[in-house]
Amino acid sequence: MAPTIYDVADKAGVSIKTVSRVMNAMPNVRPETRDLVMSAVAALNYRPNISARSLAKARSFLIAVFFDNPSAGYVTEFQLGAIARCREAGFHLTMEPIDALAPDLDGIVLPLISALRVDGVILTSPVSDNQLVLQVLQDSGTPYVRIAPDQVQGGAPEVRMDDVQAAYEMTRHLIDLGHRDIGFIRGHPTHSAARLRFDGFCKAMADRGLEVRDRWIQQGFFSFRSGFECAEALLSASDRPTAIFASNDDMALGAMAMAYRLGLNIPNDLSIAGFDDTPAGSVMWPQLTTVRQPIFDMGAAAADLIISGEAKAALAAHNCPSRVLEFRIIARESTAPPPN
Amino acid sequence: MAPTIYDVADKAGVSIKTVSRVMNAMPNVRPETRDLVMSAVAALNYRPNISARSLAKARSFLIAVFFDNPSAGYVTEFQLGAIARCREAGFHLTMEPIDALAPDLDGIVLPLISALRVDGVILTSPVSDNQLVLQVLQDSGTPYVRIAPDQVQGGAPEVRMDDVQAAYEMTRHLIDLGHRDIGFIRGHPTHSAARLRFDGFCKAMADRGLEVRDRWIQQGFFSFRSGFECAEALLSASDRPTAIFASNDDMALGAMAMAYRLGLNIPNDLSIAGFDDTPAGSVMWPQLTTVRQPIFDMGAAAADLIISGEAKAALAAHNCPSRVLEFRIIARESTAPPPN
DNA sequence: CTGAAAGCGCTTACAG
DNA sequence: CTGAAAGCGCTTACAG
Numbered sequence: 001m002a003p004t005i006y007d008v009a010d011k012a013g014v015s016i017k018t019v020s021r022v023m024n025a026m027p028n029v030r031p032e033t034r035d036l037v038m039s040a041v042a043a044l045n046y047r048p049n050i051s052a053r054s055l056a057k058a059r060s061f062l063i064a065v066f067f068d069n070p071s072a073g074y075v076t077e078f079q080l081g082a083i084a085r086c087r088e089a090g091f092h093l094t095m096e097p098i099d100a101l102a103p104d105l106d107g108i109v110l111p112l113i114s115a116l117r118v119d120g121v122i123l124t125s126p127v128s129d130n131q132l133v134l135q136v137l138q139d140s141g142t143p144y145v146r147i148a149p150d151q152v153q154g155g156a157p158e159v160r161m162d163d164v165q166a167a168y169e170m171t172r173h174l175i176d177l178g179h180r181d182i183g184f185i186r187g188h189p190t191h192s193a194a195r196l197r198f199d200g201f202c203k204a205m206a207d208r209g210l211e212v213r214d215r216w217i218q219q220g221f222f223s224f225r226s227g228f229e230c231a232e233a234l235l236s237a238s239d240r241p242t243a244i245f246a247s248n249d250d251m252a253l254g255a256m257a258m259a260y261r262l263g264l265n266i267p268n269d270l271s272i273a274g275f276d277d278t279p280a281g282s283v284m285w286p287q288l289t290t291v292r293q294p295i296f297d298m299g300a301a302a303a304d305l306i307i308s309g310e311a312k313a314a315l316a317a318h319n320c321p322s323r324v325l326e327f328r329i330i331a332r333e334s335t336a337p338p339p340n
Numbered sequence: 341m342a343p344t345i346y347d348v349a350d351k352a353g354v355s356i357k358t359v360s361r362v363m364n365a366m367p368n369v370r371p372e373t374r375d376l377v378m379s380a381v382a383a384l385n386y387r388p389n390i391s392a393r394s395l396a397k398a399r400s401f402l403i404a405v406f407f408d409n410p411s412a413g414y415v416t417e418f419q420l421g422a423i424a425r426c427r428e429a430g431f432h433l434t435m436e437p438i439d440a441l442a443p444d445l446d447g448i449v450l451p452l453i454s455a456l457r458v459d460g461v462i463l464t465s466p467v468s469d470n471q472l473v474l475q476v477l478q479d480s481g482t483p484y485v486r487i488a489p490d491q492v493q494g495g496a497p498e499v500r501m502d503d504v505q506a507a508y509e510m511t512r513h514l515i516d517l518g519h520r521d522i523g524f525i526r527g528h529p530t531h532s533a534a535r536l537r538f539d540g541f542c543k544a545m546a547d548r549g550l551e552v553r554d555r556w557i558q559q560g561f562f563s564f565r566s567g568f569e570c571a572e573a574l575l576s577a578s579d580r581p582t583a584i585f586a587s588n589d590d591m592a593l594g595a596m597a598m599a600y601r602l603g604l605n606i607p608n609d610l611s612i613a614g615f616d617d618t619p620a621g622s623v624m625w626p627q628l629t630t631v632r633q634p635i636f637d638m639g640a641a642a643a644d645l646i647i648s649g650e651a652k653a654a655l656a657a658h659n660c661p662s663r664v665l666e667f668r669i670i671a672r673e674s675t676a677p678p679p680n
Numbered sequence: 681c682t683g684a685a686a687g688c689g690c691t692t693a694c695a696g
Numbered sequence: 697c698t699g700a701a702a703g704c705g706c707t708t709a710c711a712g
Contacts, residue, residue: 051394052689072416392705
């Protein structure tokens with residue numbers, strides 16, 4: 001039904017090998033021969049069968065993303081970036097949700113990679129720090145890329161941004177506005193970025209000789225609800241902070257909702273800053289001051305590391321080249337000087 | 341490197357055909373033979389190579405989702421449902437964002453299906469009403485499923501819910517609380533569900549003899565920002581409605597933000613209702629009254645229609661069996677009787 | 681109930 | 697610069 005390489009070869013009057021050469025942009029084809037083949041391809045509307053190609057090359061042109069992330073905005077944005085790069089190279093992306101706490105985790109992961117024979121796997125945080133998953137990948141010889149991992153570990157490239165520095169600069173932004181009493185909402189404990197952002201916050205406070213009060217540090221989980229609840233703990237006492245720095249946008253929005261509930265005006269009574277620059281933050285009122293994290297670009301970079309073969313090379317050499325992407329502080333309307 | 345069907349056959353002392361029979365759960369295998377094969381499979385940790393199987397069977401075990409949706413929450417939830425069903429059946433999902441306005445849309449879609457040879461395509465709204473995409477799929481003989489389509493059209497099964505009835509019941513809920521002055525925020529004009537929800541609203545109002553004022557109907561786009569802006573138009577005049585029914589949760593949350601900005605208390609001064617029951621709505625304060633749409637189940641149903649072969653049958657018979665899933669009105673804290 | 685042979689549509693050495 | 701042959705790892709008729 002669909003035309004095969006034989007049909008194209010017949011029509012062009014060449015061998016299938018020559019068609020293969022043209023389709024794969026290999027050298028040693030005369031321009032005229034090439035044109036002949038291309039015409040036949042166009043006339044028949046031929047596309048190579050990816051299964052046949054996969055079988056012959058022992059490659060699948062398929063990249064899997066293992067994820068376990070509470071933020072739909074993050075997942076979607078990352079996915080879009082990875083797909084963009086895949087499309088340029090004729091690759092496809094398959095999304096595989098992974099429950100890190102599943103009892104038979106390797107029973108889930110192993111079939112995934114051994115049946116599909118993906119050319120590579122992208123691990124978003126916190127799966128990027130799951131030792132069992134890393135081990136299975138390593139043992140099976142599957143190239144993989146770790147996103148924002150915690151521990152440096154050989155065998156796979158890393159894609160990350162400088163979370164410490166970003167949190168440092170955002171804290172600095174609040175301090176420069178005049179805030180001295182700053183509350184902090186920590187991120188999900190299993191995500192290493194959560195720890196790094198907290199480190200950056202503490203460092204900035206210490207550098208200016210400002211006190212980090214225990215009561216003003218709250219443990220969140222990257223969800224809107226946790227931000228809502230942490231803000232209540234932060235704001236209900238009489239000695240409340242004049243600014244809150246939340247470790248991601250979802251929690252910042254939760255904090256904002258709680259502030260409204262308590263009758264506080266933002267930013268006049270309270271400044272709020274987030275982290276991520278997800279779409280919701282830029283349309284919330286007032287617009288959220290946040291750190292722009294290049295999530296789309298991180299997805300594209302991760303796909304590129306697999307497509308380019310760097311991930312495979314890292315696996316063989318057991319090293320971990322890393323790509324560090326740029327962030328940017330986005331000062332919008334949710335932060336202002338403290339009252340009085 | 342990875343064990344093949346020959347390795348298993350050798351170890352079990354049978355032919356590869358018998359191994360194939362066991363792996364595919366086909367009849368005519370003696371229990372003892374079956375056990376022999378299973379032991380060999382376990383011992384070698386054998387998994388059939390999906391590329392080889394695809395090539396031989398002319399099937400890919402791959403399902404593509406074509407989407408073009410502004411709501412990350414919707415996309416992720418749908419994807420999770422589809423993946424759950426795929427995993428049971430050894431299928432995988434590849435996500436393909438489609439820009440309906442791309443100038444060379446068929447140049448994008450055609451390679452996608454002819455190279456991958458997916459076993460089926462799931463079209464979420466509004467791609468499910470894109471005539472060009474439908475035509476390409478139909479011509480190529482690729483089974484597909486349409487989610488919440490507008491026009492009934494032969495060739496593919498549909499998965500939908502009764503948007504008219506759901507909007508009708510939600511409007512009824514507001515009327516029963518005592519509201520007579522109800523504003524409505526319409527959804528994105530290219531999504532057929534947007535029109536159906538508006539129809540349900542109008543029907544409920546008419547059935548109770550209530551007036552639908554032009555000024556109280558606003559055109560939104562399913563985004564937080566559009567809900568925010570529509571609510572401003574609705575609430576800034578002196579004769580404002582006592583309740584707002586937004587066509588999705590994102591817009592309802594936008595309306596809520598605007599109400600706060602204008603100093604209105606929810607639900608005492610103003611009731612707000614949404615549609616979808618996305619996670620954000622249930623943690624916002626006050627929790628959003630909304631329609632629970634079974635997005636996860638719709639994803640699972642769509643995958644099932646392809647895996648079970650119903651989509652293929654529909655293509656051959658040129659009919660369109662439909663699966664209509666149940667909704668539920670979730671009355672939470674954002675709606676209450678009108679003031680006075 | 682089980683097996684030997686051919687074929688799915690490509691690519692990879694190997695010749696020339 | 698081009699081609700004939702073998703092989704990737706499965707499944708599908710066809711025998712027995």
